[in-house]
Amino acid sequence: MTDKAALRREDIELLAPAGDWECLRAAVANGADAIFFGVEKFNARARANNFQSSELPEIMKFLHRYGVKGFLTFNILVFEEELPEAKKVVEACIDAGVDAVIVQDLGLVKMIREISPDFPIHGSTQMTITSPEAVEFTKPYGLERVVLGRENNLKQIRQIGDQAKLPMEVFVHGALCVSYSGQCLTSEMWGGRSANRGECAQACRLPYDLMVDGVQKPMGDIAYLLSPKDLAAVELVPDLIEAGVTSFKIEGRLKSPEYVANVVSKYRRAIDKHFAGDESAPSREEVRELQQSFSRGFTHGFLKGTNNKQLVEGTFPKSRGVYLGRVEKVLRDAVICSLEAPLKRGDGIVFDAGDPTKKEEGGRVYDIRRSGVKLEGEAPEGDRIEIVCGRNDVDLSRVHEGDRVWKTSDPALDRRLRGTFETEKPYRTFGVAVSVFGQEGAPMRTIWTDLSRGTTVAVESEMPLESALKRPLGHEVLDEQFGRLGGTLFHLDRLEVALKGDVILPKSELNRMRREAAERLEELREQPPVYVKREVDEYKDTAKSEAVRPNVKDIRLTALCRNLEQVEAAAESKEVAMIYADFEFIKQFPAAIEVCRKAGKPIALATPRIHMPGENGYHRNILNLKPEAVLIRNTGALYYYLKERMEKPGERHPKLIGDFSLNVANHKTVEVFREAGCDLITPSYDLNIQQMVDMLRRVDASDLEVVLHQHLPMFHTEHCVYCTFLSEGTDYTNCGRPCEQHRASLQDRIGMSHPVRVDEGCRNTVYNAIEQSGAEYLDTFLDLGVGSYRIEFLEESADKVREVVSLYRSAIDGRVKGTEVWRKLKATNQLGVTRGQLVK
Structure with missing residues (x-):
């Protein structure tokens, strides 16, 4: 650096x-x-x-x-x-x-x-x-x-x-983006338009109701809680x-x-x-x-x-422009406003009544008056004026005192800005240094150097220099002729003349030399850099052997739990091979470790999705608890654990399991993380079933763990809903920790309430209200050689954990079909179940 x-x-x-x-x-x-x-x-x-x-x-x-x-x-x-x-x-x-x-x-x-x-x-x-x-x-x-x-x-x-x-x-x-880039799955979940694929549907700009402990919290005109x-x-x-x-x-x-x-x-x-x-x-x-x-x-x-x-105000989700002030009075054909920014005829305005979901009045400013007298030019900031609007544009009966007024467009500014690039002139020019040599009877030689690039061209006259009878070539004449670089990318910066004797060339020849030099220097500027390029087969490193369906007894079912009650239920189950603890607060991890140790169950502790400078203490605490595995959710955390392995080769280290948030979507990314040291890798949630199959066919599927059941984590954000809307504070230092007393969710326009959970770093994850199941595709995954499957819980009771675990194990063991698991989940879940992004 x-x-x-x-x-x-x-x-x-x-x-x-x-x-x-x-x-x-x-x-x-x-x-x-x-x-x-x-x-x-x-x-x-x-x-x-x-x-x-x-x-x-x-x-x-x-x-x-x-x-x-x-x-x-x-x-x-x-x-x-x-x-x-x-x-x-x-x-x-x-x-x-x-x-x-x-x-x-x-x-x-x-x-x-x-x-x-x-x-x-x-x-x-x-x-x-x-x-x-x-x-x-x-x-x-x-x-x-x-x-x-x-x-x-x-x-x-x-x-x-x-x-x-x-x-x-x-x-x-x-x-x-309200969500961390690369960590937003909302568009993918709701519309199959993934932000990781450039198709963000901007769900963060939609209105939501804030539900606190299951009850809607009155928010006034604040509706855009994630914008x-x-x-x-x-x-x-x-x-x-x-x-x-x-x-x-x-x-x-x-x-x-x-x-x-x-x-x-x-x-x-x-x-x-x-x-x-x-x-x-x-x-x-x-x-x-x-x-x-x-x-x-x-x-x-x-x-x-x-x-x-300061980050989220929540009253509107789209561009407003410049704030002009509030409507003080509505007249027959105008409104009175004390300006907080200049305004002139032709500018666009909109009246903001506090509900952008409804039609807003707005249009062009027809005239500006002061005490009934028309003003010419621009009304300055601080002026109390009458803004006259066209009757066809603005229905003043829908405008009220107190409405905010915004200047949405400024045609004069737009014309000025367009003028910067709608021009025939070069957008910028570069200095050239010219050295001139020659003597009578020989061509004149010139060396032209593009000072910004250091590139040089030599241009000779096509005729010899002749003896000058009057006004010989000198610095003044050459400066005038070679300096006529208007319309090119260059301007004459330095001129050195080393001609011997009084000599002359026709001006037409000097002009030709100047044009040739400028053209050749411009061509040199356009030359692309040269890189090494090799022929490669993008699939040469893929698995060669046919996939083998694993033996039933070797197939692992793991359960990710988000509270101690769920851990206890999963630990009691003989059907669960390993438990992941993904708790909001690290202080809860020791209790989960104790439960799993007593039950003889291996446990993996989950890292946060995000890794910031100075947050390695979290990972040191995980290592001190000596779990059998760590669920790795970002490359910063992965680097930390890999470095620990390298620096302490004699010690027992936990297995490293790469989670969905590493965004593994093709066999080459699988290889990146396998070669780095991941023992197991979770495919990205961006993959539909066909894309998953395409990838699994080209990897050793025994290296992968597929998540079969979860509430999809949609937004993952540094913006804390609890702090912003349930406290007087601005960040974790002064918010009073409402997340420890309350459960918040965001209710969308169709009435679905999406739970909002906090992690150790006070970051929020918004989970989809409806559970997602890939049970119908289980046989496909088994045929492709996948031997490890995860089910994830969010708010489920202990009884629900036992029920869901039993359903999926029955499907793995072949006692029921995946389609039957789907039907039972759909029948027993209050909100049903979705196939989510797995649908083609």
Whole structure:
């Protein structure tokens, strides 16, 4: 990693989004150092226009011409049968000179390294990298940088950089996911549109009722309990640089080119100001312009630490723009408002009555009056004015005193922003140094150096120099002729003339030489970098032998329990081979260990889903309890336990079981974790039955444990529902721990209540209300050689644990069919049961 004390302007990268060519141009024109974009497949914004793979050479030529890097987003999970197509995209990126691919799937990372040892890879935020240990886990694959989780604060970012010493990319602006990236299964569960596949349906932006101990809590106009405000860290640019961040990432591949132009220009100015020694904050006008392009309300996210109250307001889920004030009086054709921001004729406004689920009144401002007198131009902040709306746009009978007024659009700002990239002029130019040599009777030789790249071309005249009778070639004449670089990418920075005697060339020849030099230098800028590319067979490392159905007596059934009552019930059962304890608080683990020891049952303790800097004490406590196994839920934790194994070879170490949250979706990812040291691996919950079968056919299925039954964990989030809505506090230090006294759930629009549970790190998991069962597919899994199956409990009673365990063991032993298990579960469960994402 670059030494933070020595960071220079050129060490800092401003990274902009582009969903189409207009956005690409807007980003370049407004000062982006790099662009990230997707092609038609394999990226986390399936709804964006995206580019086509065939456009990659043209995109990279355009970007490299301006000295801008281009990163392709490959930030989704790749299913087994997609690996050949994924390989083609990677090869197209290598051929086109893409500067890096941003990758989520560690199996894809493995495949890319097989294809090319030097093609740059960036670890996506979808990898859920939030600790130094998680960074260390990626190092054998030679990642050039990591994109940290949005939940890391400045102190943690600094700590990760200091310990892991790998360049860090951090989101600084745009929409915040309420769930940890790579750990959201809501869209997958409810609509088969996985966030891990770029198809997020934004369930976090929907309204929910808060149920506390089974009773609905009155919340007034607060309904969007999982919808965070937008991230805006423009004023934290100096702090981020001080923390060691080298890439400032702007979210927004679904946004407009005006948004891209606006946000990029503001962060470009903030970065440049810092290196010029100007530490002043952005102006109110700059912040308002950022809000105007897109804003659900601005927050620093988690960069300055967790503040649940600031993160989620809960009154609206979509962009509002700039807050103008409240309606003080409704007139016949206008409303009176004391402005908190400037307003002019033609701006768009909306009246916010506190319920965005209902139709809201809004439209264009027709006129602005002060005490009945029409105003020309813009009404300033602080002015008490009458806002005149068109009768066809706004029904003022539905507008009330006290309604909030927002400026939703500013056509003049949009025109100004479009003007930055809708131009025939080059978006930026680069200095050239020219050296001139020659003498009478010989061609004039010129050396042209592109100072930003260090590339050089030599251009000779096509005719010899002649003796000059008047006005010989000198510095003044050559500066004038060679300096006419308008319309090219270059401007003349330095000129050295070393001609012998008074000589001359026609101006037409000087112009030709200038044009040739500019064209050749531009061609050099467009040359793609050259990477090693090898021919590989993406399936050469797959299992060769036919799967063998395991003997019934060798098939393991394990039970994951979330309270001591469940552990006791599972420990009594002869049908359970091992128990997983996944408790909210680590202080409950010793009691579970004692129960299992008395029953002679092996126990595995579950790690949290997230691993932050300074949280290794949790894992030390697990090791001190000496469980037979540990359920590993993130690569940071996995690295910790693997390091313990390596450093203490003589000691007994627990088995390491990789959980679903490691996002294993293809045989190469299985290999990554098997080779790393996992004894058992759980497939991703993103796989439907066909995708699961495709993967199982290509691996040794005895290495895998399939979860047959669970409440799917949908959101996993740093945002604490208990703290935000059941306390006066802002974080775990002052919330009063309402999670220890109450049980909260989120009731959706169809009346389903989804339980919200807290872990040791005060992170929340929202579980699906309905249990999911894969019982109908059990025979398929057995035929493919899977020998270990898990059932997971959430709030079930001891009797329910015994009943469900018995049902699944009967199916494994062949006493009942999986379809019968399904029917019994559906009949006995109050809310029924679902096949969830396993359905094709």
